[in-house]
Amino acid sequence: MSTLRFQMVGEAFKKKPLMATAPSERPCEYFGKNVFNREKMYKYLPKDVYEQMIDVMENHTQLDRSVADAVAAGMMQWARENGVTHYTHWFQPLTEGTAEKHDSFIEHDGKGGMIEEFSGKLLVQQEPDASSFPSGGIRSTFEARGYSAWDPTSPVFIIDDTLIIPTVFISYSGESLDYKAPLLRALKAVSAAATDVCRYFDPEVTKVTSNLGWEQEYFLVDEGLYAARPDLLMTGRTLMGHDSAKNQQMDDHYFGSIPERVAAFMRDLEIQALELGIPCKTRHNEVAPNQFEVAPIFEDTNLAVDHNMLLMSLMKRVARKHGFRALLHEKPFAGINGSGKHNNWSLSTDTGVLLHAPGKTPEQNLRFAVFIVETLMGVWRHNGLLKASIMSATNAHRLGANEAPPAIISSFLGTQLSDLLDHIERADKDDLFQLDGKQGLKLDIPQIPELFIDNTDRNRTSPFAFTGNRFEFRAVGSEANCASAMITLNTAVAEALVSFKQRVDKRIAEVAGDYEHSEHSATFHAIIDVLREDIRRCRPIRFDGNGYSEEWKAEAAERGLDVETSCPVIFERYLDEDSIAMFEQMGVMTRKELEARNEVKWETYTKKIQIEARVLGDISMNHIIPVATDYQSRLLQNVENMRAVFPTEKADELSARNLKLIEEIAMRTASIESQVEELVAARKVANRIVDEHEKAIVYHDSIAPYFDTIRRQIDKLELIVDDALWPLPKYRELLFLR
Numbered sequence: 001m002s003t004l005r006f007q008m009v010g011e012a013f014k015k016k017p018l019m020a021t022a023p024s025e026r027p028c029e030y031f032g033k034n035v036f037n038r039e040k041m042y043k044y045l046p047k048d049v050y051e052q053m054i055d056v057m058e059n060h061t062q063l064d065r066s067v068a069d070a071v072a073a074g075m076m077q078w079a080r081e082n083g084v085t086h087y088t089h090w091f092q093p094l095t096e097g098t099a100e101k102h103d104s105f106i107e108h109d110g111k112g113g114m115i116e117e118f119s120g121k122l123l124v125q126q127e128p129d130a131s132s133f134p135s136g137g138i139r140s141t142f143e144a145r146g147y148s149a150w151d152p153t154s155p156v157f158i159i160d161d162t163l164i165i166p167t168v169f170i171s172y173s174g175e176s177l178d179y180k181a182p183l184l185r186a187l188k189a190v191s192a193a194a195t196d197v198c199r200y201f202d203p204e205v206t207k208v209t210s211n212l213g214w215e216q217e218y219f220l221v222d223e224g225l226y227a228a229r230p231d232l233l234m235t236g237r238t239l240m241g242h243d244s245a246k247n248q249q250m251d252d253h254y255f256g257s258i259p260e261r262v263a264a265f266m267r268d269l270e271i272q273a274l275e276l277g278i279p280c281k282t283r284h285n286e287v288a289p290n291q292f293e294v295a296p297i298f299e300d301t302n303l304a305v306d307h308n309m310l311l312m313s314l315m316k317r318v319a320r321k322h323g324f325r326a327l328l329h330e331k332p333f334a335g336i337n338g339s340g341k342h343n344n345w346s347l348s349t350d351t352g353v354l355l356h357a358p359g360k361t362p363e364q365n366l367r368f369a370v371f372i373v374e375t376l377m378g379v380w381r382h383n384g385l386l387k388a389s390i391m392s393a394t395n396a397h398r399l400g401a402n403e404a405p406p407a408i409i410s411s412f413l414g415t416q417l418s419d420l421l422d423h424i425e426r427a428d429k430d431d432l433f434q435l436d437g438k439q440g441l442k443l444d445i446p447q448i449p450e451l452f453i454d455n456t457d458r459n460r461t462s463p464f465a466f467t468g469n470r471f472e473f474r475a476v477g478s479e480a481n482c483a484s485a486m487i488t489l490n491t492a493v494a495e496a497l498v499s500f501k502q503r504v505d506k507r508i509a510e511v512a513g514d515y516e517h518s519e520h521s522a523t524f525h526a527i528i529d530v531l532r533e534d535i536r537r538c539r540p541i542r543f544d545g546n547g548y549s550e551e552w553k554a555e556a557a558e559r560g561l562d563v564e565t566s567c568p569v570i571f572e573r574y575l576d577e578d579s580i581a582m583f584e585q586m587g588v589m590t591r592k593e594l595e596a597r598n599e600v601k602w603e604t605y606t607k608k609i610q611i612e613a614r615v616l617g618d619i620s621m622n623h624i625i626p627v628a629t630d631y632q633s634r635l636l637q638n639v640e641n642m643r644a645v646f647p648t649e650k651a652d653e654l655s656a657r658n659l660k661l662i663e664e665i666a667m668r669t670a671s672i673e674s675q676v677e678e679l680v681a682a683r684k685v686a687n688r689i690v691d692e693h694e695k696a697i698v699y700h701d702s703i704a705p706y707f708d709t710i711r712r713q714i715d716k717l718e719l720i721v722d723d724a725l726w727p728l729p730k731y732r733e734l735l736f737l738r
C-alpha cells in the first residue's frame with residue numbers, strides 16, 4: 001500500500017481503544033434493559049392493566065382507551081427512573097429510515113410552575129406536522145394532517161433521554177403513509193389464512209405467526225477518508241474509483257479474523273442492541289474487504305422490522321463513536337460485492353415452525369408440503385411484484401446488474417424437497433394416498449431425511465431459497481426497510497392460502513360421498529388433489545440452476561417470469577390489476593394507497609439519480625479535470641525542458657511516453673467535459689416532465705447511463721495522474737482498514 005495521503009481518523013482509536021475491557025455484566029443480564037418489556041410491565045402496571053396489555057400483545061386485541069392512562073403512568077414512572085425527560089412517536093415514513101419528533105413531559109401546573117405529565121392520550125395518538133413527509137398526493141400539503149398511533153405490539157424503549165414509542169403513521173382520511181400500517185394488515189391476513197389451513201391438520205391451532213430473521217450486511221470505512229469523498233458523503237456510494245489491485249479475489253476476508261478496531265465497534269453495537277432488546281447473535285466478515293454482517297435471532301415479523309430499523313440507526317451512531325462510517329448502501333464500491341439484507345421468513349404456530357422438515361407423521365409431512373407449495377404459489381403468481389417490493393435506485397445496482405442476485409425471482413428448493421414435490425405430483429394417486437384399515441390413513445410421502453436441514457445443499461445464486469425450516473429472501477437491499485418485502489410476501493402467501501382453502505373445501509364437498517365414514521379422509525384426499533394441481537402450476541418458479549447465467553435469463557422469460565430490469569418500470573407491477581386485487585382482497589392496501597405510494601417511489605428514484613448526476617458533474621469539473629490538467633501541464637513542462645536540453649528529435653523520442661499521456665489526458669478530460677454537458681442538458685429536459693412515472697423512466701433511460709461512461713474516463717485518469725495529486729481517497733485506501 002502506498003503512503004496514505006489522507007488522515008485516517010481511526011489511527012487515534014487504535015491507540016486508545018474504546019472498549020478496553022469487556023463489560024462485567026453478561027448479555028442475559030442487560031438484554032432488554034432499555035425496553036418496557038413484560039418484566040417491566042409486570043413491575044410498573046397494576047395487575048389487571050398488565051393482563052390487558054399481554055392480551056393486546058399476544059392476541060392483537062384492541063387496546064381499551066381507559067387503560068391507556070394507566071399504561072402511560074407506569075411507562076412514565078419507569079422512564080423517569082431512567083433519567084428520561086422526553087418522549088417521541090417513532091414511525092417509518094415512505095422515505096428511508098425512521099422519523100421522530102421529541103416532546104418533553106413538562107406541562108404548566110397552573111401555579112406558575114411545571115409538572116411532568118404523560119397521559120394515555122399522548123401515548124396513543126399524536127398529530128405531528130406531517131406536511132413534509134411524502135404521501136404521493138394523498139394528503140395535500142395544506143391540510144397537513146396525518147396522525148401517528150401507538151402500535152402496542154412493539155414495546156416502547158429508551159434511547160438517551162427519550163422514551164420512544166413505535167407507531168403507525170396514517171393520513172387523516174385513514175390511508176397509510178408508512179410501512180408499518182400495511183405490514184400489520186398483511187400479517188393479520190397471513191395469520192388468519194394460515195390458521196384456517198392449519199386447522200385441516202390440527203383443529204386446536206389458534207394462531208399463526210409470521211417470523212423474520214434478517215441478516216444485515218454493511219461496510220465500514222474510516223471516517224477521515226469518508227469525509228474526503230463527496231460522493232460517499234452525498235450519495236452513499238462511490239461514483240468513481242479504479243479497482244484496487246487486490247480486492248476480494250483471494251477470498252481471504254470472508255469469515256476471516258475481524259480487525260481489532262472493527263471488533264471493538266461490533267461489541268459496542270451488540271451491547272447497545274441487546275440493551276434495546278434486539279437479540280443479536282451472529283457477526284462475521286463478509287466476502288468483500290471491509291464488509292461485515294450482523295444477524296439477530298428471528299422474531300415476530302413486526303418486531304423484527306422495527307428492530308432492523310433501530311439497528312441501522314444505532315449502527316450509524318456507534319460507528320461514528322469508533323471513527324468509522326457505516327455504509328448501508330447496496331453498492332458502495334464497484335467491482336466488489338454489494339450488500340444485501342437476507343430476509344429469513346417462516347410461519348409458525350404455537351407448536352412450532354410450519355416450514356420445518358421432517359415431520360413425525362405423514363400428516364405433518366403433508367402439512368409441510370402444503371405450506372411450501374402455497375408459499376411458492378404466492379411467489380410464482382406475484383414474482384414481478386415481489387421484485388418491485390425490493391427494488392430501489394440503490395438496490396438496482398445489485399439486481400440485474402453485474403452482480404448477485406439476478407433481477408428474476410425464482411426459488412431454490414434443493415434436490416430432496418424437489419424430489420418430494422415431484423413424487424407427490426407424479427405418484428399414482430392410489431399409491432400415494434391409501435386408506436389403511438388400522439391406522440385410518442396411509443400417506444406414501446417419503447421420509448425427509450435429517451440431512452435436509454444441513455447447509456451443504458445451498459444455492460447462493462437463488463433470490464428465494466429454501467434453507468431447512470425457512471425461505472431466505474436474499475434479494476432485499478441492505479438499506480431497505482424489510483417491511484416492503486414482508487408486506488408483499490406475506491400478502492401473496494395469504495392470498496395463496498385463501499385460494500387453497502376455497503378449492504380444498506369445494507373438493508371436499510365433491511368427494512365426500514366416497515368417504516362417507518371418514519370425514520378426515522375426504523379432507524386429505526381433497527388436499528392432495530389441490531396440492532398436486534398447485535405443484536404443477538407453480539413449477540416455473542422452481543429453479544435450482546445457476547441464477548447468474550445468461551441462459552437462465554432466456555429460460556426465465558420463456559417460463560413467463562418477470563425479467564424486467566429497469567427500476568421505474570418494475571415499480572409498475574404494484575399497479576397491475578392482479579396486484580391491486582390481491583392487496584385489496586387481503587385488506588392490506590387500497591388502489592388509492594398503492595397509486596400514491598408509487599408516486600413516492602418514482603419521485604424518490606428520480607431524486608436519487610438527480611443527486612448522483614449533480615455530484616458526479618461537480619466532482620468531474622471541480623476535482624478531476626483541474627487535477628488532470630495540472631498534471632498534464634507538468635508533463636508539458638517536462639517535454640519543453642527536454643527540448644531545451646536535447647535536440648528536438650532526440651527530446652521527443654525521450655518524451656514519447658509523456659507525449660502519449662498528454663494526449664490521453666486531453667482526450668479523456670474532453671470526453672468527461674462533453675458528457676457532463678450532455679448530462680446537464682438531459683436533466684433539463686427530464687425536469688420539465690410533470691408526470692412522476694414518465695420522469696423516472698427518462699431519468700433511468702437517458703441520465704443514469706452516463707454514470708458508467710463518465711466514470712470509465714475518470715477511473716482511467718486515476719491510473720495516469722500522479723498519486724500525490726489525486727484529490728480523492730482511492731479504493732485501496734478506503735477498503736483496507738488498518
Ligand code: ADP
Nearest residue numbers: 211213214282295296297298344345346469470
Ligand atoms: P446464514 O447461514 O444464512 O448466514 P445466519 O445464522 O447468519 O444464517 O442467519 C440466519 C437467520 O435466520 C437468523 O436470523 C436466524 O434466527 C434466522 N432463522 C432461523 N430459523 C428461522 C425460521 N424458522 N424462520 C425465520 N428465521 C429463521
Ligand code: MG
Nearest residue numbers: 215342344472
Ligand atoms: Mg443467510
